[in-house]
Amino acid sequence: MMRKLFVGLTAVLLLLLAAPRVSAYEPVYGSESEAIQAETERLVENRYKPGSYPVTISYRVNGAVMTRDVMVTVKSDAAVVVGNIVIDAHSFMVTVAEAASFTDADWIERAQAYAWQTDTGAEIPIAIVDHGQVKTEPGEYWVMFGANESITIQVKATVVMASTSEDNKISSVNDVWFETYYDNPGSQEFLGSEAIFFDILKVSAIFMLLIPLLFLIIQYLWTSKAMRAVLDFMDKNNKKRE
Structure with missing residues (x-):
């Protein structure tokens, strides 16, 4: 009986130690x-x-x-997917002055145009920037971005006539949008406390099984020793009688 109990508790301990760690996160x-x-x-x-x-x-x-x-x-709802390649961009606002002076890199940055491979996450450079429809006067125009000829996306560029103060306001709006929706990959929940709690719970469960197991082992050893002492005493008495 004692041996079966010992084997059972040992098996439970081994299962706990070998169990895959699936925590709260x-x-x-x-x-x-x-x-x-x-x-x-x-x-x-x-x-x-x-x-x-x-x-x-x-x-x-x-x-x-x-x-x-x-x-x-x-990705956004406007993203274009072709095979394992995705290209994404968003509508944006520029001033007349910006529309007249923007380089391809400026258009890409303002629209947050981005292409990548879904199987590896590797970035694909934006090779096509077509802003030929954009005029240096207020209005809405289409700008096209592409990773290659077969995967392109069009987004709306709103050109506004702005003063210097309004210029700064527009830039701030675009920067906030970019900061909020695109520049915060590190905005993740803190998970360390959950992992520590899981470890404490696991160790506590092991100790809860170890304590009665140790108690039973000690009791078994003490009982065995006592039984041997009794048997030795009886053997000595029997020998004396003989």
């Missing part, structure tokens, strides 16, 4: 598609800029928990 989803969707929403909520990011997902398949690494893509 790595939830187990019902399916792979649900996991990918949830991780995508998490990145969007944390304002990751458009791109593809490696994440680890855990989901159930026939009762078993599967864990693997996948690429999750963040």
Whole structure:
């Protein structure tokens, strides 16, 4: 009986030590598609800029928990996808002065035009910038960006007649939009305390099993010693009688 109990408790301890670590920040989803969707929403909520990011997902398949690494893509509704290449950009505002002086790099920066590969997350340079329709007078015009001839995106550029003070205001608006929606990949929740809590919980569970196990072992050894002493005493008495 004692041996069976010892073997059972040892097996439970080994299972606890070998169990995969799935903490509060790595939830187990019902399916792979649900996991990918949830991780995508998490990145969007944390304002990751458009791109593809490696994440680890855990989901159930026939009762078993599967864990693997996948690429999750963040993009706007206007993004154009061709195969494993995505190009994204947003409508923007410029002044008449900017429209007259902008270089290709300026147009790319203002529209936040960005192209990448979804399987690796690698950036693809914007090779095409067509702002030929834009005039140096107030109005709305189309600007085209492209990674190559087969994958392009068009966004609206609003040209406004602005004074120096309004100029600064427009630039500030664009900068805030860029800062808020594209420049904060590090806006992630702090997860260290959850990991520590999980470790404490795991260690506590192990100790809760170890304490009674040690108690039973000590009791078994003490009982065995006492039984041997009794048997030795009885043997000595029997020998004396003989």
